[in-house]
Amino acid sequence: MAVILKLDRVTKQFGGLTAVNDLSLEVRQGSIHALIGPNGSGKTTTTNLIQGVFPVTGGRVLFRDQDITGKPTFEIARQGMARTFQNIKLYNTMTAIENVMVGGHQLAPMGLVSSLLQIRRSRSEERMLEEKANRMLEYVGLASIGGELVKNLPYGKKKVLEVARALMTDPALLLLDEPAAGLNPSERGFFIDLLRRINADGKTLFLIEHNMDVVMNISDMLTVINFGRKIAEGTATEIQNNPDVIKAYLGERYKVKR
Ligand SMILES: Nc1ncnc2c1ncn2[C@@H]1O[C@H](COP(=O)(O)OP(=O)(O)O)[C@@H](O)[C@H]1O
Ligand SMILES: [Mg+2]
Known part of the structure; x- marks a missing residue:
């Protein structure tokens, strides 16, 4: 499958703080790809870098085989990218x-x-x-x-x-920053169905989400970051059993029982 979005060694520093650190990842066309990690690990910053909200300190962002690093947000939107925000706007x-x-x-x-x-x-x-x-x-x-x-x-x-x-x-890629945060279980169920339907209708989803039921349920691929760095990547099952991820983020309760 083709790659729709590629981050190539992307770094973002805010003063002395490295919010995103040498992050590389590839989002496959037609997939639901989740970015997860603890609070403050750089997830929202990553979406802001993808969308050109502020400039990268280093690295490149490629979207549909075009280098979009440093391009203004409206131009990136025109090329087929849209987003929803962590704080409702x-x-x-x-x-x-x-x-x-x-x-x-x-x-x-x-x-x-x-x-x-x-x-x-x-x-x-x-x-x-x-x-x-x-x-x-x-x-x-x-x-x-x-x-x-x-x-x-x-x-x-x-x-x-x-x-x-x-x-x-009509975005080809939709970035969703914690879309299910604060929803009750029935709203969350509806939301999962909606995301699946959007994906089935041909859109690639790049999803930041804290609720593990949502993430593990619908993601084809997950990238886990901690302190702005990638610590793991794989399918839901792989991630749930990854000792580094369990230690940094998930805790033992998410480990799949055998
Ligand atoms: N505009 C900004 N200016 C300075 N620091 C920021 C800015 N945006 C985020 N940060 C810092 O970058 C780090 C990562 O934040 P963020 O990407 O929002 O994390 P997450 O979305 O994973 O919770 C945090 O330490 C945060 O305080
Ligand atoms: Mg965030």
Whole structure:
């Protein structure tokens, strides 16, 4: 299978702190690839480096065989990458569908709000965007709440809404930073099904997640980092039995019983 995303010895220093340390990994096209590790191990920083939110200190990022190191986020988005955030980034005083529509503006080289408010699009363009946003809401199972203000939605629905917004750009690769954090078990089950469906529909998923039920359940491949360094990589079974991973992160309870 082809590689869609490749990190080649990526390093990020914040002052004296090395948040990501010489990290190399390959995400295969069509897979669900998880990045796991303790709090502060550099997971969110890694997604920020992939997306060009801030520059790498060293190394290269390749996406669809193109070197995207140092490219601006909107350009990387245009090449087919989208993300959801660890801390929900939705506009509370806008409706659900308006928030999803913002996702369609995300390919513009300007801030989200400014692109939504300042670009005067023709009515037909706006209508097309709205139709697509409606399709995305339907796809994620939120068709009935399109007109509701985001601030009135429960947390679990907001997390799903972020996915709908990210899908507006038809990404080939979707980065998800702790999408299931804070969800209750039934919401989590729904989320797992949704991620599987998105993946089955052809999208590659790069997933940061703390909940081991979620991760071990759906990941084809896992990369484990600690202090910004890769300490292990493999399938769920391999990772669950890796002594370094158990020591640094999982603890004995995740070890598969024989
Ligand atoms: N913008 C930043 N400026 C300075 N330090 C940062 C910044 N972002 C993250 N860090 C630091 O980098 C380390 C890794 O953080 P992060 O990538 O958020 O970890 P994780 O997502 O794995 O919990 C932490 O020590 C954090 O404090
Ligand atoms: Mg994080």
